[in-house]
Amino acid sequence: EADIYQTPRYLVIGTGKKITLECSQTMGHDKMYWYQQDPGMELHLIHYSYGVNSTEKGDLSSESTVSRIRTEHFPLTLESARPSHTSQYLCASSEFGQHYEQYFGPGTRLTVT
């Protein structure tokens, strides 16, 4: 079944650690996105990619970085985690086409202590 996956679903980690949040999709979508959302708050786009070797920063400034080496894989990395990075991180993908509806993964809830 075509889907979008995120791992880990929950992560509690100490300050200063390097983190990689994984996102993979089996839908063959060329566009992928990372959003950040605090509980009860708005979604904020932090990174997006329109294809392999294409990455752009989103509307909200983030200390994280992303890479897109394979179509199906769009990992997000934090080199040195801080408590201010505590949030939910949501990955989404969309297919090239007229309407660009996005489908979301289950999210990763990150807590930095």
Add this chain to the structure above:
Amino acid sequence: QKEVEQNSGPLSVPEGAIASLNCTYSDRGSQSFFWYRQYSGKSPELIMFIYSNGDKEDGRFTAQLNKASQYVSLLIRDSQPSDSATYLCAVKGAAGNKLTFGGGTRVLVKP
């Protein structure tokens, strides 16, 4: 002015009634409009999208688009307690491939 605006709610609706949610947007060239449902602690789930003026129905959900007035609405008929969630309006603007999300409207359906 925010690009996509929604009333944050909560919108309290009796079970079986119609819930009416509104969303306004600022980019007159916007092309596509989406409604997502998000349960607390979960990721957004696409309910419907609409791109032509008028109504689009899918089960108990109806999306309505009025590009001249720059608003899109969502009607939920025969509301159920399981419809209690935050509903996000998202808009694809005239340029680029990104969606702009509103802040969401929280809906509470009371038995």
